[in-house]
Amino acid sequence: MSHTDDTEGFDLGPRRHPRRMSLTPMIDVVFLLLIFFMLASRFGMDAVLPVSGGTGGAGTEWQGPPRLLDVTPDALRLNGAEIAPEALPDALAQLMPVETMPDGGAVILRPRDEADLQRLVAVMDLLRAAGFTDLILIE
Numbered sequence: 001m002s003h004t005d006d007t008e009g010f011d012l013g014p015r016r017h018p019r020r021m022s023l024t025p026m027i028d029v030v031f032l033l034l035i036f037f038m039l040a041s042r043f044g045m046d047a048v049l050p051v052s053g054g055t056g057g058a059g060t061e062w063q064g065p066p067r068l069l070d071v072t073p074d075a076l077r078l079n080g081a082e083i084a085p086e087a088l089p090d091a092l093a094q095l096m097p098v099e100t101m102p103d104g105g106a107v108i109l110r111p112r113d114e115a116d117l118q119r120l121v122a123v124m125d126l127l128r129a130a131g132f133t134d135l136i137l138i139e
Contacts, residue, residue, distance in 0.1 A: 064095060064096060064097035064105065065079075065095045066079055066095075066108075067079070067092060067095050067096075067105065067106065067107045067108060068080075068108045068110060069088075069092075069107055069108065069109050069110065069123070070110050070111075070112045071109060071110065071111050071112065071115045071119060071120055071123050072111075072112045072113045072115050073113060073114065073115050073116065073119060076088060076123065077112075078091055078092070078095075079095075085123075085126060088126065088127070088130075089126075089127070089130035089131075089132070092107060092127075092130070092132060093130075105132070105134060106134040106135075106136055107127060107132050107134065107135055107136070108136045108137075108138060109123065109124070109135055109136065109137050109138070110137075110138050110139070111137075111139075120137075
């Protein structure tokens, strides 16, 4: 017996044409994902951080003693000396020039030792609550 003799007795029926794939399930999934991302996303801004980037290259005179605040993950250093957060507004007020006191004067913030953004925002909120609105952020 040859190989062709074995398959001649089987009737496989008429040849079927391949069925066209329906795109409806894929479209349903796309719409479900669209609805999910629309509901999960947040529109708008929660808070705006007013940070001064300097005066755009214009030369200005710095008035008063330096006010450099180093922000670390676990401490604050004002002009190199460690300071408690509660004492910071009073210490900064003593360093402000008298003629700029209504505006609050400029305070330079410098994150150190990989201080995270939340820590920096907390310090900025503390300063803004104490009336220091002119904040300059440097690296």
